Every structure is written in structure tokens, then in C-alpha cells.
Amino acid sequence: MKRESRKIDKRAADSKPAGAEPSAESAFASFAAPLVDHAIECANAVHDDASPEPLHALRVSLRRLRSLWWAFEPLLDKGENTRQRALYKYLATAAGKTRDWDILIELIAQDESVARKMTPKLVEARGGALATSRETLSNADVKQLLQDALTRANKELNTAHERVSLQKFADRRVATSERSLKKRIKRASHAKRSNYAAFHDVRKSGKKLRYLLEFFEPVLSGSHKRILKRLIQIQKRFGALNDIVASEMLLRDNMGLLAGSSDTDAALHWLRNERKRRMRAAAGLLRKM
Template sequence: MGNGELEHRELREPSAQAAFSDIASPIVDEAIEQAKGVASNPSAEGLHQLRISMRRLRSLWWSYRPLLDAGENTRQGDLFRSLSDSAGKARDYDILIELLKQQQRGGKALPSEISDARQKALDTGRTVLSNPEMKTILLDALSQATRELAARKDRTPLQTFSDGRVIASEKQLRRRMRRAATVKNSNVAAFHDVRKAGKKTRYLLELFGPVLSGGHGKALNRLKKIQKRFGALNDVVVSENLLRNNASLLAGIADPEKTLKWFRKERERRLRAAAALLRKYRK
């Protein structure tokens, strides 16, 4: 390919380096607006949406890892994960409450200890994520990565880059699926790794969708099914851990042993359902 043809191609198709800000900026802006909403009217759903934005940013930064300083890229990824975790605590208690309602089938009122813990998590998330410094942190992360990419002398066509990073993400997902398929069903960590890898691949397909070569509709549908089935498993695992690791939450439940037994059985049932879907998609 001659220099003239290469220059013409770059005019038609932006480079991955040049496109980064256009992809990342809307997510950063959305996260900043969501943080403002959390500050003025905190809700578990608002925090959940902010958590999704943090996960999307983390996935995007992961995709650009080959083009960014490794140490700084890891630091930013850890930052997004920390913010995501802060946003998710209250949502975890909401899921626990819903599962307890299922277990009790409209029986006794839930203990005040659980609603108090949920409110505390909501307040903590609001305090962390409504901090004015959060806007500065996110804008600094965007600015730094944009400058670093602009300073690179090489240029990678956006489609080539996007295809390659989606393929890398899909390979990681397949490795985790193979591992989960070979471990005992009691190994929830392996299934959780599949869920995380599936989310990352889904986010990348959505972020890079317009420029990817080929169709990915079938892959997206599969990922949504994995996310739903494996997310249901994660819900019961997280809720069970909340109960087991917080004696005060169990204190107000009339029959804690019966409740824990129900969660154990529900976890096993959802593990089997997740394993069945895994077998289906590995054929």
C-alpha cells in the first residue's frame, strides 16, 4: 500500500488513537451526570446505573491497554472498579431484600437491621460518588489517556483495532467458559469469572459496534442470556454472603438456619441452570 493510499484510508477511517475521546467522552459525561443525580436524589437504581457506567469505562480502558502505559492503565482500571464497587453496595441489599421476600413468600416483615444496613450502604455510596472531586478524577483520566494516545507516532485503523480487541475479549471469555465447564459446580468463582468476561465482551461489542466488521447480533444475544443466567446466580451468592458475613442481619430473622438453607438450595439450583447454559454454548 502506497503512502497516498494509506493517507486516503486514514481520512476515510479514523484511527483508534484519534477515536478514543469520541468513544470515552459520552460515557464520562454520563457518569458525571449520574453522580450529580446521586448527590441530589440518592437511590439504589441511580447508583446501579452509575456502576454500569464505571464498568463500561473499565472495559474501554482494558481494550486500549496495548496502546497505553501499562501501569497507568492498571491504575485507572482499579479506580473504575473501586467506584463501581462503591456504587453497588446498596443495590446488593435491594437484591437481598427481594430474595428474602421470595423465601418468606409474603410472610413476616423483614428485620430492621437489613433496611438499616441498606440505608447505610446508600449513604456511603452517595458520600463517595457525590464528591466534587469525582468529576475531576474522571476528566483527568480521560484527558491523560487522550494526550498519551495523541502523542503516539503510530496509527491503527479503528476497525482493525476494534476487531482485534473484541477477538481478544472473546478468547478470554472462551477460556473462562472452558475452565468453568471442567470444575465442580460448587466453584462459584469460576462461574463469576465467566460472567465478568461476558460483560466485558458485551460492552465492547456495544461500544465498537458501528465499526466492527461482520455482524455480531447473535453473539450479543448469547451474551445477554449468559449475563441474565449468571447474574441470577451472582445475586443469590452475594446475598448469601451478606447474611453469612453479617451476624446482625441474621439476628432479626425468625429462623436463620431455615433461611440459610433456602439460600444454599437456591444457589445450587442456579448453579445447575448456569452450567446447563454453559454446556449448550460450548457445543
Template sequence: MKHDDRTHEVAGHNGEVQAESTFAALAAPLVDEALSHNASIHADASPESLHQLRVALRRLRSLWWAYRPLLDRPENTRQRSLYRFLADAAGKTRDWDILLELLAGERNEESEAGALGAAPACLLEARERALATSRETLVNADIRNVLHGALASTSKELNTAPERHALQKFAAKRVHVAEKSLRKRMRKASRAKRADYELLHDVRKAGKKVRYLIELFGPVLDDVGHDHTLKRLKKLQQCFGELNDVTASIALLRENTNLFSDETEAHAALALLKERRKACRREAVQLLREA
């Protein structure tokens, strides 16, 4: 499927680079990256390929959010919902990978050798079933045509819009809006009387959006403060990401304790993950208070 094939000036009459004309150049590499990782999943669904597909789709979702003021709102919402659906499809298998990785790590750290034993075959089998479902969902979604179609239609809408916006000013404004939202969520989470996972999760999502936008628009943003912000966000995301992984793994394990032939083994795994979650939550709250 071709993109809008009419020629458009990237720069406006005053020589400034335009946000509308730059969209395709920002989105196309992300689309190509997502399709490359999607192909990898069908050839060899490693945990890393699943993770990178989700990241590429999340970046696309953030880019469409950035351009939301310039686009038809219902259509923009539909596109972003679609990227979330595709990311969630890959995420079903990735959730099992994270659970298996966490349990392997806990086993390695456990002082009593063999307390949890090797990864239960039932969990490995569940991962393979999830992978089959992920592959089927992504195939049925026709992800290649969906992504190229979204890129083409959005590029056309932007390139035919009557109003032009300077990219530098537009990018700075959208990053500012995302940063403001992040600060608001950080304040709310840090003031909670007890560590509230949902509030901490909101901080994580808002932080990701800021990070993705800074990375996408980096070349046209003023350098002041953004390098420092990226370093701080990476540290925050590492901590909050681990908390999210452990929390999601606990929920997944609870939903599938019936897979274990030994109920004691399931309870032991849950107990270890709960301890890890408690430590991650303390670290996340401490980071917020230091911010």
C-alpha cells in the same frame, strides 16, 4: 477541566478512522452517563441509579482495557483500578438492595404465608448506613474531576502518540482477544468436576467485557456473528448475574446475621437463598454445556 484542545484528524492519511482520535468520542458519553447517575444517587439513591452508575463505570473500565496496548501500562492499570474502586463504592449499597429484592421475591413465592414476614427493619437500616458510606466515598473521590482528568490525560497521550492505528482493525482485534479469553474460561468452567463458583464468576466477567466491547465498537465491526454473540451473552449474563446476586447476598447475610433479633428468621432466609443458589448454579452449568 478541558480535554486536549489541539485539533487532530479523526481519519489518517489514507482516510481510515483512527483508534487514537476516536477514543474521546467513545469515552465522553460514558463519563457523562456516570456523572449523571452519580448526581442521581445524591438526590435520590434508587436501586436503579446505583446499578446504572456501576454499569457506566464498568464500561469505562472495559474501554480503557481495550486501549491498553496503546497506553502507558502502569497508568492504564491505575485508571482501571480507580473505576473498579468507584464501582465497588456504589456496589456496597447495591448489594443490600439485591439482598432485599431477593428476600422479597422469596417471600412472595413462599407457600406458607408470612414465613419470612416483612423485610426486617434492621436490614433496611443497614442499607441506609451503606448508602451514607457510598455517598461519602464518592464525594471524597471527587468523581467529576477524576473522570474528566482521566479522559483528558488519556486523550492527550493517544493523540500525541507517534503511531496511528486504524479503528476498524484495532477494534476487531481487541474484541477477538476478549472473545478468546471468554471461550477459554467457558471451557475451564464446563470441564470442572463440580460447579465451581469462582470459575463461573470468571465466565461472567469475561462475558461482560465482550458484550461491552461489541456495544462500544459496534458501528465499525463486521456484523458477521456479533448480533448472535450479543443475544447469547445477554442470556448467559442474565443467568450468571442471578447466580452472582444470590451468592453475594448469602455472603452479606452471613456477615450480618447478628442484625436479626430472631436467629430463626436469619436461618430461614439463608436456607431459602441457598436453595435459589443451587438452582442458579445448575442452570449456569447447563448453559455452558449447551454453548
């Protein structure tokens, strides 16, 4: 991520004419191009490396792209922007199906007695998911899709008649994202513990704001170090909760793979208790905000 940020900073600086304030339209490519390159690199790695890291990196990269397209939504064709963000979500979900098995395997490994019997079957299921992920990403032609999306967005922005100050634009989009996060935090703070959706909304909104701060940090007015620190806390605590919820759901949806195994009940019992613990921890963090 730091390497990507350095690339973005350098390209933004190179695109700024001497003595002129850069516009959001002219700076878009300096943000988007490194992300597109990185996503393509990750997609290629998925086909050569079956380990969890490339899949996780690809999913994160696609989520960052989706957030960037959201940030520039006011300057882009609404219909095209919506379709593009849906595409990024679809590709991230394709990578995520295998990543979800990786997380479940990692969690089950915490109980050696259960992991010893369940892991071989989980690894087998993970192999099937990986084959599907690879096929989906290959058929989608990720490289061409992302490069075409970048070209279209660039063309639209570069031919726009009006120009918006990058700093003012970035400040407004970050402020909009901050307001959205505050609303979701308030809603989740009053929600019942069983209402995981409210907690999940906080996580998604917090992640989007964090990405925006990382994109625009060099040009934003004022300091955002305090809010960024809080966002890291949200992502860590709510991400841990999401891992448990997703793993419990994945195991329940694939009970046929482990039919007749008492270890499945033990695993579900552990996941259920861990979910409650992590839900309390997430709720505790909200009370401090």
C-alpha cells in the same frame, strides 16, 4: 444504554475526516466522553436520589469505562491504565455495597413471611451502606477524577507518533476478548459445582466482551449478532446466580444485625437452595455453548 450508543456513533462519525479511515487514537474520545458524562450524571443522581436505580446505573457506567480502558490498553501507558481501571473498580465497589443490599431485599421479598420480619432491619442496614457509598463517592470527587482521566488518555493518544486503523484495532481487541471468554467457558464446564469462581469468571469475561461489541459494533468487520445474543443469555443467567451468591454472603457476613432471629435461618436455607438451582441452570447453559 441506547442513548449512549447513539451519542458514541454520532461523535465517531463527526471525528472521521472525509474520505479517511478513522484511527483508534482519534476515535477514543468519541467512545469515552459520553461514558464519562453519563457516569458523572449518575454519581450526581446518587446524592439526590436514594432509590436503587442511580446506584445501579453508576456501577454499570463505571464497569463500561473499565472495559473501554481495557480495550485501549495496548495504546495507553500500562501503569496509568492499570491504575485507572483500579479506580473505576474502587468506585463501582463503593456504589455496589448499597446495591448488594437492594438485591438482598428484593430476593427476601419473594417470601412474604420472612420479608415481613426481616425487611425493616435490612432496609436500616441499607441506609447505613448508602451513607457510606455517598461519602466515599463525594470524597473521591468523581467528576474531577473521570474528567482528568479522559484528558490524560486523550493527550497521550493524540500525541502518539503512530496511528492504528480503528477497524483493525477493534477487530483485534474483540478477538482477544472472545478467546478469553472461550477459555473461561471451557474451564467452568469442567469445574465442580462448588467452584463458583470459575462461573464468576465466565460472567465477568462475557460482560467485558458484550461491552466491547457495543462500543465497536459500527466499525467491526462481519456480524456479531449471534455471539451478542449468547452474551445476553450468559449475563442474564450468570447474573441471577451472582445475585444469589452475593446475597447469601452478605447475609452471613451481617448475622449480628439479625441475631436471634429464626427468620435468618429460613432466609439462608432459601438462598442456599436457590443458589444450587441457579448453579444448575448456569451449568446447563454452558453445555449448550
